[in-house]
Amino acid sequence: MSDPVTMPIRFGSNSGQSVTRRDGVAKVTGRATYAADNHPDGMLYAVFAPATIARGRVTHLDTAAAKAHPGVVEVFTPQNRPPVVGDPDKKPFMFAIPLELLQDDTVRYAMQPIALVIGETLEAATEGARLLNPQYAAETPRTGMDAEAAKPAPSGPFGRPAEVVHGDTAAGLAKAVETLDVTYDTPAQYHNAMEPHAIVAKWDGDRLEIDTPNQAIVLSRAFYAYYLGIPADHILIRSPYLGGGFGSKAVPYSPLVLTIAAARVLDRPLKLVLSRSQMFGPVGHRGATRQRLRIGIDDQAQMTALDHVATAIVDSFDSSFPEPAAGASQGLYAASALRSALMVVHNDIGVPGAMRAPGEASGSAALECAIDEMAEKAGIDPLEFRLKNYADIEPGTGKPYSSKALRECYAKGAQRFGWAGRPLAPRQMVDENGFLTGWGMGTALFGAPMFAAQARAVLRPDGTGLVETAAADMGQGAWTALAQIAADSLGLPLDKVEFRSGSSDLPDGGVAGGSGHTATAGGALHAAGTDAIRRLGELAAADPASPLFGTGNQGFIPRDGRLYAARDESRSEAYADIIARAGGEAIEGKGSASRPPEDAGRYAMYSHGAVFAEVKIDPVLFQMRVTRLVGAFAAGRIINPKLAESQLMGGMIWGISFALHEEARFDKRTGRIMNSDLAGYHIPVNADVRGLEVMTVHEDDPHVNPLGIKGVGEIGVTGTVGAIGNAIWHATGRRIRHFPIRIEDLLAQD
Amino acid sequence: MKRFDYIRPVSVDDAVAAFRPGAAYLGGGTNLLDLMKIGVIQPDTLIDLGRIAELGPIEMLPGGGARVGALVRNSDLAYDRAFAAAFPMVAEAILAGASGQLRNAATVGGNLMQKTRCAYFQDPHSACNRREPGSGCAARGGDNANLAVLGWSDACIATNPSDMCVPLAALGAVVEVQGPAGKRDIPIADFHQLPGDQPETETALQPGELVIAIRLPTEAADFARNARYLKVRERTSFAFALVSVAAALKLDGQKIIAARIALGAVAAKPWRVTAAEDLLVGQAPTEEAFARAADALLEGARASGDNGYKIELARRAVIRALQMSAAGTPKRMPALPASPFGDVAEEHSHV
Structure with missing residues (x-):
């Protein structure tokens, strides 16, 4: 239900508008400069040689052959590794992982950097790396879910506990009239942003400039400062555009740090761009899971227990990021007992990390299918079953939701999709072309976190504005949506505000992650603008020559470059005039944003949604298509509907990818990924995405943050995967309990 | 690299003369x-065929056959109206392959010469008898879910990835080649080699021989109405096949006079068994008859x-492909060529 409380924050005419992406023309005409587009004078090219075994030691590298190749300038190996100051095996910050900076000859995963070759050209460096022809003392790698017995995880990622228990699920299952006990598998997935990781590093003494795509510029600067042993303010990171981040570009990874260190030794600018295959190892991934879900219901089809145990495959040297899939069962359904637990199995792989909707994507996939299975057992429509188990307060904690328009999402989505006529039993619908047709649904859920950010806003003497924060535009539209918020805070049209972002010499814009960037960076920008307006108002109110003289106690309304007295709009003055009379000095405001701890403790805060899917399946060949997807989402205040809907669509397309395509295919003998390119690692193509509709349900949420913004970046993945899996069951009568679902799976049961 | x-010769004679061991002919390069x-391949010399005009034309031959120069782009062949009308399943197969950009660059000769996409062949760090004779076959026991089920050997289980070659095999195309010893014709059935114990021998080409054209025989055009x-x-698009089928029938009312069937993505060459085709001759186009042919083909x-x-x-x-061909070649190229979803009316432009 929507919260009826009205917002204390005034919004101008920019927020809420579907402003077209401001960087769009630059991007489609090639004028937007991505990291790898930079070519400082004297620049050399770096290419890392990747380990081609998953576990063991490097015993020989043919550096002579590499160095003899024309154009090869230097070869860095453990024998002459470029020095770093910070210990690569330590973890100086949250989210840091142990790095491989050639500190020894150990191979802990395939595609780990084992040497860095520097060339005058990319081709020379690439061939030099190939000529190294590494020899190994290989050990048998641990690969797959059966590599060892699962152990309880010591802790979950993001500082969360490995196990959350509310009530007694064993008792809940024991008293249930109907129970379900199913296991779902999800594969390892690798971030494959269009733009691979890239860096151009240039030293000047002990000062460093780097061009690199980054989702958390100021945080990353501290990381680099630690490894390189220089003050953070000696480092400038420029990251105006990212060709996708998806969680993989939030912190520095080994190849990037290694390149910077090498550039320092060589005293030459260096560029390194990961090849597509090098994306499959050293830069994070979504870990594979095996999830057991046990659900019990009473005779009213209400859940007596929801027990979700996720076993995640993690690396064998850090193990800090077990894919927190079981957490998806917290916060959503009103089960009287709830348990989520994380287990781990160690493999010889790179460290997993956050990948779009970490935990929630995999967890929701399994949970929403299990819910569908439970509804089937109860003989109840899956939507009705979800409504019977609708949580009006957060299950387990008893906290109220800061806002929760999920009922409206269910209703709006179901109505738009035409869910009402759906037959309960599977394999009932065949379309006019003879295709098996199935309808499925899933609930979408994602937390609405907020981080910390700062911003600066300046009102210039000519009455225009300048706002600054080191935010990150990964393609989601931060250049646009954040500027809209900033313009509103200054009471100016968008084109009268200069927005500076994407550089580490600006105030810390926080991390573009966790679906919290617009709320956080936007909150800081709004606070900074409001501060600037407050200062402007103080000047005007104290100036006898101003029409606003003496109105300071009633407050001001900034609009279109004029300040109005709050209770008497006949009294107003242009910003430029106020500033001119005050001496012509620009007025600066500062702002910061973070969630007050008391609000964080008092309310459960989530974005919600409902996704409905239609699939069509050839009844003989079992080739599948998702023919319709309808998603209705409630995510607080929507700053830019066009961009928000694009984000949600992108998430839902990722859901198609998860359900039907994406999977790293390991050779179980070698631990190497055998489809490490985009010919083999499939994501949907345009022809796989048919009817795709997104709707948003308005929520006024006074608790998440002053602006009432939740996030839309990740929630689209959740719900969608389960909806597709459930639609495939509804079309065929077959439950496939792993992802991606393939032709082979349906054929095997035919 | x-x-x-x-080098960039302007005639086939010059190209062939320039060949020496370690050289490779370059078509579209895709x-x-x-x-x-x-x-995976490290030639000393690239002989770029792109300026050789004589490799360029598509010629419809008197009587119904066709001759297609090796350098004809895949897209140009698929969109050639006369060719597509006479050999619709060749056009459909080409448009089911790769992406628009790749088809615009890829050539007919290159399509014939393309390598297996077996992940172990494409990985210099894996054992592969095809790439490095005698090194072994890492695909055996590895990630091999889409590798061969016909004609494979202990030495190699790779598949031929081509779509275009499947209908060419069904239609009995002839490959014209020229080499140091002159010109000769190779029936497409003999062009791609099964691995046996020498999987490195991928085609019947001798060193220095160059594909200069493919020829479709006169009788191949007889199947245009049901192919x-x-x-x-x-x-749905931009993926290699799990399996593919070229199926063509010559019908006299409800009787099959002649049939052509070839399977793709199941072996190191397009898989054609004439005995399976013969089973259909004289039969009505029923599912039972098609199933018998399928079983024979997959023997x-x-x-x-x-x-x-x-x-x-x-x-x-x-069975499905034979049913589709019995139903008749569609008047227009389906929006999704070769797709099980291809004949659905709501699709408007192919991908």
Whole structure:
């Protein structure tokens, strides 16, 4: 239900508008400069040689052959590794992982950097790396879910506990009239942003400039400062555009740090761009899971227990990021007992990390299918079953939701999709072309976190504005949506505000992650603008020559470059005039944003949604298509509907990818990924995405943050995967309990 | 990448004369250049055929056949109205392959010459008898879910990835080649080689021989009214087949006079068994008759790893493709060529 409380924050005419992406023309005409587009004078090219075994030691590298190749300038190996100051095996910050900076000859995963070759050209460096022809003392790698017995995880990622228990699920299952006990598998997935990781590093003494795509510029600067042993303010990171981040570009990874260190030794600018295959190892991934879900219901089809145990495959040297899939069962359904637990199995792989909707994507996939299975057992429509188990307060904690328009999402989505006529039993619908047709649904859920950010806003003497924060535009539209918020805070049209972002010499814009960037960076920008307006108002109110003289106690309304007295709009003055009379000095405001701890403790805060899917399946060949997807989402205040809907669509397309395509295919003998390119690692193509509709349900949420913004970046993945899996069951009568679902799976049961 | 010489002859004679061991002929480069970049193929010399005009034309031959120069772009051939009308399943197969950009670059000769996409062949760090004779076959026991179920050997379980070659095989195309010893014709059935114990011998070409054209015989045009290509895959476009089928019929009312069937993605060459085709002659176009032909075509099929499902999938696809061809070649190219979803009216433009 929507919260009826009205917002204390005034919004101008920019927020809420579907402003077209401001960087769009630059991007489609090639004028937007991505990291790898930079070519400082004297620049050399770096290419890392990747380990081609998953576990063991490097015993020989043919550096002579590499160095003899024309154009090869230097070869860095453990024998002459470029020095770093910070210990690569330590973890100086949250989210840091142990790095491989050639500190020894150990191979802990395939595609780990084992040497860095520097060339005058990319081709020379690439061939030099190939000529190294590494020899190994290989050990048998641990690969797959059966590599060892699962152990309880010591802790979950993001500082969360490995196990959350509310009530007694064993008792809940024991008293249930109907129970379900199913296991779902999800594969390892690798971030494959269009733009691979890239860096151009240039030293000047002990000062460093780097061009690199980054989702958390100021945080990353501290990381680099630690490894390189220089003050953070000696480092400038420029990251105006990212060709996708998806969680993989939030912190520095080994190849990037290694390149910077090498550039320092060589005293030459260096560029390194990961090849597509090098994306499959050293830069994070979504870990594979095996999830057991046990659900019990009473005779009213209400859940007596929801027990979700996720076993995640993690690396064998850090193990800090077990894919927190079981957490998806917290916060959503009103089960009287709830348990989520994380287990781990160690493999010889790179460290997993956050990948779009970490935990929630995999967890929701399994949970929403299990819910569908439970509804089937109860003989109840899956939507009705979800409504019977609708949580009006957060299950387990008893906290109220800061806002929760999920009922409206269910209703709006179901109505738009035409869910009402759906037959309960599977394999009932065949379309006019003879295709098996199935309808499925899933609930979408994602937390609405907020981080910390700062911003600066300046009102210039000519009455225009300048706002600054080191935010990150990964393609989601931060250049646009954040500027809209900033313009509103200054009471100016968008084109009268200069927005500076994407550089580490600006105030810390926080991390573009966790679906919290617009709320956080936007909150800081709004606070900074409001501060600037407050200062402007103080000047005007104290100036006898101003029409606003003496109105300071009633407050001001900034609009279109004029300040109005709050209770008497006949009294107003242009910003430029106020500033001119005050001496012509620009007025600066500062702002910061973070969630007050008391609000964080008092309310459960989530974005919600409902996704409905239609699939069509050839009844003989079992080739599948998702023919319709309808998603209705409630995510607080929507700053830019066009961009928000694009984000949600992108998430839902990722859901198609998860359900039907994406999977790293390991050779179980070698631990190497055998489809490490985009010919083999499939994501949907345009022809796989048919009817795709997104709707948003308005929520006024006074608790998440002053602006009432939740996030839309990740929630689209959740719900969608389960909806597709459930639609495939509804079309065929077959439950496939792993992802991606393939032709082979349906054929095997035919 | 390894350094190489690059030459650009303007005649086939000059190209062939320039050949020496270690050289490679370059067509559209959509496969060769990728393999060079990842170190799988490392020629000393690239002989770029792109300026050789005589490799260019598409000629419709008197009586109904056709001759297609080796350098004709895949897109140009598929969109050639006369060619597509006479050999619709060739056009359909081409448009089911790769992406628009790749088809615009890829050539007919290059399509014939493309390498297997077996992940172990494409990985210089894996054992592969095809790439490095005697090194072994890492695909056996590895990730092999989409590898061969027919004609494979202990030495190699790779498949030929071509779509275009499947209908060409069904239609009995002839490959014209020229080499140091002159010109000769190679029936397409003999062009691609099964691995046996020498999987490195991928084609019947002798060193220095160059594909200069493919020829479709006169009788190949007899199937234009009932000819389809069907490609089964996990993704609707831009993916290699799990199995594909070229199926063509010559019908006299409700009687089959002649049939042509070839399977793709199941072996190191397009898989054609004339005995399976013969089973259909004189039969009515029924599912039962098609099933018998499918079984005959798949005789001897066996899993080479985790790919046994492909045998049943192929059997079903053969029956479906024959049903589609019996229903008649569509007047217009389906919006999704060769797709099980291809004949759905709501699709407007192909991908």
